[in-house]
Amino acid sequence: MPNDLAPGSSGQAGVAQRGALHGVRVVDLTQFEAGTSLTQTLAWLGAEVIKVEEPTKGEQGRGASTDKKGVDSHYFMLLNANKRSVTANLKTEKGRALLRGLIEKADVFAENFAPGVIERLGFGYDVVREINPRIIYAQVKGFGQDGPYKSFLAFDMIAQATGGAMSITGEPDGRPIKPGLTIGDTGTGLHGAIGVLAALYQRQFTGEGQRIQLAMQECVINYGRISYAAQALWGKAAPRMGNQSIMGTNSPSETYKCKGDGPNDYCYIYTSRANPQHWERLLKIMGREDLIGDARFDSPQERFKNRHLVDEMIAQWTIHHDKMEVMQRLGEQGIPAGAIMDTMELSNDPELNRREIFVTVKHPVRGDFKMPGWPVKMSNSQVPITAAPLLGADTDEVYGKLLGLSKDELAALHEEKII
Amino acid sequence: MPNDLAPGSSGQAGVAQRGALHGVRVVDLTQFEAGTSLTQTLAWLGAEVIKVEEPTKGEQGRGASTDKKGVDSHYFMLLNANKRSVTANLKTEKGRALLRGLIEKADVFAENFAPGVIERLGFGYDVVREINPRIIYAQVKGFGQDGPYKSFLAFDMIAQATGGAMSITGEPDGRPIKPGLTIGDTGTGLHGAIGVLAALYQRQFTGEGQRIQLAMQECVINYGRISYAAQALWGKAAPRMGNQSIMGTNSPSETYKCKGDGPNDYCYIYTSRANPQHWERLLKIMGREDLIGDARFDSPQERFKNRHLVDEMIAQWTIHHDKMEVMQRLGEQGIPAGAIMDTMELSNDPELNRREIFVTVKHPVRGDFKMPGWPVKMSNSQVPITAAPLLGADTDEVYGKLLGLSKDELAALHEEKII
Secondary structure, three states: OOOOOOOOOOOOOOHHHOOOOOOOEEEEEOOOOOOHHHHHHHHHOOOEEEEEEOOOOOOHHHHOOOOOOOOOOHHHHHHOOOEEEEEOOOOOHHHHHHHHHHHHOOOEEEEOOOOOHHHHOOOOHHHHHHHOOOOEEEEEEOOOOOOOOOOOOOOHHHHHHHOOOHHHOOOOOOOOOOOOOOOOOHHHHHHHHHHHHHHHHHHHHHOOOOEEEEEHHHHHHHHOOOHHHHHHHHOOOOOOOOOOOOOOOOOOEEEEEOOOOOOOOEEEEEOOOOOOHHHHHHHHHOOOHHHOOOOOOOOHHHHHHOHHHHHHHHHHHHOOOOHHHHHHHHHHOOOOEEEOOOHHHHHHOHHHHHOOOEEEEEEOOOEEEEEEOOOOEEOOEOOOOOOOOOOOOOHHHHHHHOOOOOHHHHHHHHHOOOO | OOOOOOOOOOOOOOHHHOOOOOOOEEEEEOOOOOOHHHHHHHHHOOOEEEEEEOOOOOOHHHHOOOOOOOOOOHHHHHHOOOEEEEEOOOOOHHHHHHHHHHHHOOOEEEEOOOOOHHHHOOOOHHHHHHHOOOOEEEEEEOOOOOOOOOOOOOOHHHHHHHOOOHHHOOOOOOOOOOOOOOOOOHHHHHHHHHHHHHHHHHHHHHOOOOEEEEEHHHHHHHHOOOHHHHHHHHOOOOOOOOOOOOOOOOOOEEEEEOOOOOOOOEEEEEOOOOOOHHHHHHHHHOOOHHHOOOOOOOOHHHHHHOHHHHHHHHHHHHOOOOHHHHHHHHHHOOOOEEEOOOHHHHHHOHHHHHOOOEEEEEEOOOEEEEEEOOOOEEOOEOOOOOOOOOOOOOHHHHHHHOOOOOHHHHHHHHHOOOO
16 A cells, blocks of 8 residues: 655655555544644554644644744644644534545544544544544543543543552652653553554454544553552552552662752662572672671561661662762663663763654754654664644645645635635 | 464454454563563453463562462463463473474564573574564563663663653652653553554565564653653753643642542642633632632633642632542533542442453452453454463463474473473
8 A cells, every 4th residue: 555645655665664554544633642642653653644733723732832922832743743734624514525535545533632522523433434434543532431521621630640640659658749751641642552553453354444442541540550469469559659669578679869969860779579689789889798698688578678777778878979870880780770860861862862762853943853752663664753744734735635636626725714 | 364272262253352463473471561561462452472481480470579479479460361371491492492383373472581581592583583584573671772771671660760750750849759650661561562563564565574672761751752842941851840730831730638638638630721711610619709800810821820829729629528529520510630549449440340441350379350451442352351371371272282282292391391
């Protein structure tokens, strides 16, 4: 299924240079993050993702937390790279006809409007399936759509609250804390991508599309899976553990203050219960060979019992060393250790840039913008990352080439403010 | 590609009852969580996942944090449902021959040993590809395998430290906090599943397998994507925001203490900047209609400027109401609100049980065990969840049916302790 419109395919020869989803076309009605991260993932795997947007302001994320009125936000750019943008006023019959035309030629349809909105727009699953029975129709909502909260609105924080994430994050004696990662949003989008990919594979054998439904609350629960082992072990709800491991039976398993007075001058140090050598190696590096064999620390159980002594001893050593030095010295000796890295340190890291975990895209208005890339490295699927499209950047080309509209027809639709 | 061995396929008729990955066979060399969550995902989509384990103790996760010595841990059960288990001593030539036999008949190979181990075992990518060029070979490590930390060990917390998660989680004036969700582990496993699924799709057109490589640090960065918008906006590393939204420009966007003295008697309340009605509706519910139109609160900017007043006012109301009542009253009026739910409340929730977000499996030793299920609901792919296998439960059947070993041959291998 060759596809002249796919970004990343032009000018490249040979299958190995293509993305895995080369030839897959996605009609993208998503906004903000939970939906856009789903279609962003598909775009980074090589699918042609066509955002269909309201013609005057476009998708709401364009204006969300922007520093320059009328200029697409960084937030939007992070979630809509490698996509195309067309406009269609779906409140008009002509606008809806354009969307129907796209659906006829698409493999995937994705939306994350508030509950009930897509049906009111006239593009519920039953309608879309009738237009194209091969389509995979993916929907992200806050809560299960046959339950008591089906009509409730959700944002990332609501999903993290109701999905258990906040109950298990924070200091043991503190209030519930929201993880800074957007597990309710991007975490759900990635689950959606899994569903769509599985359905694309299945369609090769069945010839039929299907419906994929995701609830943000429920996807957050999946990331908290291990807490249910802690609950089973202790017979009560999993508590907040500060920085201890979830099962709470390990020492050391902590962040230790390092040299410096920055908010992130800490290093996490962990020794596995399964590998007693970790502890001995750590003692040697700290110059505490005298404690090798000491009964207070000589088994995971004893170390855990005496964890306050363990923590104190390690902290007295780390405070004299830079966090990166601590990580380096422990890591090269085979002890699990990780400096607390902040977003600036990460985005400036030369290795992460070389590996394209951070990439710089050229945006037509903002110019160069550095953003996180796609971390799944596939030997036969490479898709260069390109900047998010301006509103309607691909309207004429997509409607012209894909739907066969003439220049005159396009001009009339512009005139009527339908596109 | 019919497949008599796939769990979930026996006794079911028709494609609609099958999993999306029916017929896909996975050779699973993973352990603990980052790898097992990858293959768990594939199993829940209907693949036949065959764990290949060391014959005496099996995969290390079986004994990790178990409360009963010799009985598989809850942790293991959570990550290995719907899989099969065979044993093979890979330190013997006969054991390696068995694994080679499985690889010949497999679609996917997955491993997450410490760096260098799989190559030393003799099953690096080059070897496995030669045995089966169609195989998709997925590897999870802590860090990029061509960078300075390539040999460093990683566990979930190390990935969360070095991937930026901890730097953006916690109180603004507190230390970095580890999210309780295992984003370094399961978060990476889900990225791996995306890579494998995309490669399976691509293979339909190319006929060739490929290599998928994941670094836990890098996958954590992807979940922290939005922080890079905050960094771009402010020109400095994204800070810890307590429970505020990441962009930190919204009010209310907080957890509010509710009635009761449990550690999770809080409700998150959020009003979108994009929808001014949220705030007005909230004032009405709190009986503060008098403040509608008050200049101090009449725009997102003003509310944010006066956020301490906003927080105080809301907290004075919520403290008199149960968290579930607060969520219910706000949610049904279209205001985003989420009670902080703990793991016990979630696993006891009748709706989440009915929707099979929690399922009870029957384990041959532990009996009934309730665990989180798979949250991606697909209309044409249903896979009932079954308990994790005992060590070697499927050894004879798999080697017999798939590799054609006779009863005598199997008996000899048992005798020699190779299986």
